[in-house]
Amino acid sequence: MNLPTKIDPAAAKAVGRLPVDHPPVHRGKVGVLLVNLGTPEGTDYTSMRRYLREFLSDRRVIEWPRAIWFPVLYGIVLNTRPKKSGAAYAQIWNHERNESPLRTFTRSQAQKLAAALAEHEHVVVDWAMRYGQPSIETVTKSLMERGCERIVMFPLYPQYSATTTATVNDSFFEALMAMRFQPAIRTVPSYQDEPVYIEALARSIENHLAGLSFEPEVVIASYHGIPQSYFRRGDPYHCHCQKTSRLLRERLGWSAEKLITCFQSRFGPEEWLQPYTDKTVEKLAREGVKSIAVFNPGFVSDCLETLEEIAGEAGEIFRHAGGENFTHIPCLNDSDEGMAVIETLARRELSGWI
Structure with a gap:
């Protein structure tokens, strides 16, 4: 019995073995994902409540038993704190972009890191938030769709804590658990003494x-x-x-x-x-x-x-x-000094991949 040595793409499409009109994915890229804590979408009550609910429901942040914490969270905190927090955010809100300063700076950090790594055409830099949008899951999927077979995930926390670095790692790993084809990964460790x-x-x-x-x-x-x-x-x-x-x-x-x-x-x-x-x-x-x-x-x-x-x-x-x-x-933000830290640590973890 003679077996074909290769598949005819047209014939394969005809019998449903290949997705019709599905563009090829160009693999081999390396992603760098900067992740910060999170931000509400607005200062209004609904936006603040949604953000606080996600943040304060994290078991890494509040370690109390759910049976004790949830009645407090849903009965008191989420009914009183959104208005107060919204008023506080309104004082520091970036009204020009209609977003929090944290979103503004994190985006800028990603853009500046991408420019610093522009010599490496196969490196893709993006950013996400642990709570709120853009989510870690969404951006990780996006990096994969753009052909990233390897990803360096960078929690933007100098000092390690389970309430910050660990919960970012958790969310990133959970996103990978839902994938059939996973990238190779590295995570940037804390850098309190770098x-x-x-x-x-x-x-x-x-x-x-x-x-x-x-x-x-x-x-x-x-x-x-x-x-x-x-x-x-x-x-x-x-x-x-x-x-x-x-x-x-x-x-x-x-x-x-x-x-x-x-x-x-x-x-x-x-x-x-x-x-x-x-x-x-x-x-x-x-x-x-x-x-x-x-x-x-x-x-x-x-x-x-x-x-x-x-x-x-x-x-x-x-x-x-x-x-x-x-x-x-002020914090280091996207200053030259701040970007020197981010770039140095990103390049170290990219060693061997670029």
Whole structure:
């Protein structure tokens, strides 16, 4: 019996063995996916409720048993917090683009990284959000459809926590679980002590302080907090934050009294990592400190927690308690220093693939 050595495409289409009018997929590309926390689509009640529901339903974020947490979430939080959060977002909203600053900066970071890697024509750079849109699942599928057989997924969190890096990894892996043909993958690890990151932070601080008419007596590194119970269960986040502050202090040549570490954004009745930023700012002012600066080394991009909570609210607390000079040092965002960090780490993980 003679068997054909190759399939005739026209004959195969006729019997349904090949999709009719399905364009060929050109494989062999490498994707780089930048992922940040997330953002609501708008400041209205419905958009905020949808975003908060997704965020606060994540078991990595809220580890309470569902039987205890869901009645609180759906009975209280999602009925009261959307309006308050929407008002806060409205204060920092990018009205020109009708989006949050986090979306604006993350998009720009992806675009600038793509330009930096333009020498490699087979590299495709894109971005996604853990909560909200564009989703990790949607963008991962898009990268595959564009021919990416390999993907480097980059969680934009300098310090590792199960509440941030791990949940991004979870979502990415869940997207892969639904695929019959999966890409080869790499994930960028936390980079709390990477020299390029420490140097970028130091330069951003030096450049900002050089433009002030006053010299801060104390500079606060304010990180997003996590419940102390998470830390006790083995989350390395607190240690990573302390290491970043220590290395930055050494690079700047500052004392432990000059640069201090605090934690912000606590939520719920549990004890969180301390000292708390808001309490510390107030305490410093009441003790006679007149000038301080605050920066957020745990945030890659400025967002609600940095612009509204620190630049706005913390500044008001400090002045109300007797302080005089307050400044917020912006996040690295899409600055040259910030992009040097992202590009350096992306190129390292792309090694051997480009």
